[in-house]
Amino acid sequence: MIRTVQWADGKVRIIDQTKLPAQEVYLDIDDYQELARAIREMRIRGAPALGVAAAYGVALGAFQVQAATKEEFLAGLHDVISTIGATRPTARNLFWALERMQRVAEQAPDVGTARARLLSEALRMEREDEEINRAIGRHGAALILDGFRVLTHCNAGALATVAYGTALGVIRAAVEDGKRVHVYIDETRPLLQGSRLTAWELIQDGIPATLVTDNMAGHFLRRGQINCVVVGADRIAANGDVANKIGTYTLAVLAHENGVPFYVAAPTSTIDLSTATGDDIPIEERDPAEVTHLDGKQIAPEGITAANPAFDVTPHRYVSAIVTEKGVLRPPYGPALARAVSNEE
Numbered sequence: 001m002i003r004t005v006q007w008a009d010g011k012v013r014i015i016d017q018t019k020l021p022a023q024e025v026y027l028d029i030d031d032y033q034e035l036a037r038a039i040r041e042m043r044i045r046g047a048p049a050l051g052v053a054a055a056y057g058v059a060l061g062a063f064q065v066q067a068a069t070k071e072e073f074l075a076g077l078h079d080v081i082s083t084i085g086a087t088r089p090t091a092r093n094l095f096w097a098l099e100r101m102q103r104v105a106e107q108a109p110d111v112g113t114a115r116a117r118l119l120s121e122a123l124r125m126e127r128e129d130e131e132i133n134r135a136i137g138r139h140g141a142a143l144i145l146d147g148f149r150v151l152t153h154c155n156a157g158a159l160a161t162v163a164y165g166t167a168l169g170v171i172r173a174a175v176e177d178g179k180r181v182h183v184y185i186d187e188t189r190p191l192l193q194g195s196r197l198t199a200w201e202l203i204q205d206g207i208p209a210t211l212v213t214d215n216m217a218g219h220f221l222r223r224g225q226i227n228c229v230v231v232g233a234d235r236i237a238a239n240g241d242v243a244n245k246i247g248t249y250t251l252a253v254l255a256h257e258n259g260v261p262f263y264v265a266a267p268t269s270t271i272d273l274s275t276a277t278g279d280d281i282p283i284e285e286r287d288p289a290e291v292t293h294l295d296g297k298q299i300a301p302e303g304i305t306a307a308n309p310a311f312d313v314t315p316h317r318y319v320s321a322i323v324t325e326k327g328v329l330r331p332p333y334g335p336a337l338a339r340a341v342s343n344e345e
């Protein structure tokens, strides 16, 4: 299985997701500003992958900062962390990783130790991410029965993490348990993470799948052709409201209307207890050209206004369960999420 982000020969190696599925291109990055650009341009994307990439960005930056004293070092590192923090606002994992790296830097006795510990911490986060996803998969697999048809949106697979995936991790674990699963993949406009990335992963794994356009989901749900929906998350508020790829809310309402369970699979690093409800989650607005153009080709008339919010919020009442590495959380989500996070340390 591919590794989306890893440390190789003193550089951060990522697979360039803007080139998939046509080309499998890897980028070796040794400059934190270049890494920040890669995040903004979505060469690497998906909440957990962004967390690990951000951590490696700080590790790179720590070697780039010129400093004679720890105070100078922390001031320089502050600029590195601010640059990476300004790339994409919605995924909690990115800020969770930056905060974790900041603490490591502050606790180090001197500049040399700080640099070494920051790199070890990023390496640890890369390792942990795969273990966490496998635990999410093990817990979530129980929700998928033999013969299930599962609908997913966007890409919450290996490509959105270091390896294995969250929503796709649940599906992979069910398949590894010997269950027959058929995946319905929303193509996920405007950037087509479903058709470009999720379809690519499932083809590689030989898991049976059918690609549908986003507006077909209701049709299949109403006809009883979907047994459950499983998606990832970019940020989960303290009350269980979930921010995920634009279109997730629509799916959740359609699933509820048709009595189909709607599951969210995410690591506890996606949970943000300091955000009370989904209304407080910052939603990234991207370039309208991503809507008016497809793969560089103009598909809307010149002069039309286009909106491009990258995420939406699904109220917790539509969420049947949240699958974390700690186990499957059920409503009421307030206490369940607080428990899952506090067990963390």
Ligand code: MRU
Pocket (backbone or CB within 6 Å): 045, 046, 047, 048, 091, 153, 154, 155, 156, 157, 160, 161, 165, 166, 167, 193, 231, 232, 233, 234, 244, 245, 246, 310
């Ligand atoms: O804009 P993207 O491609 O970064 O959005 C990704 C998603 O919305 C994923 O569903 C989410 O990050 C969970 S990934 C395990």
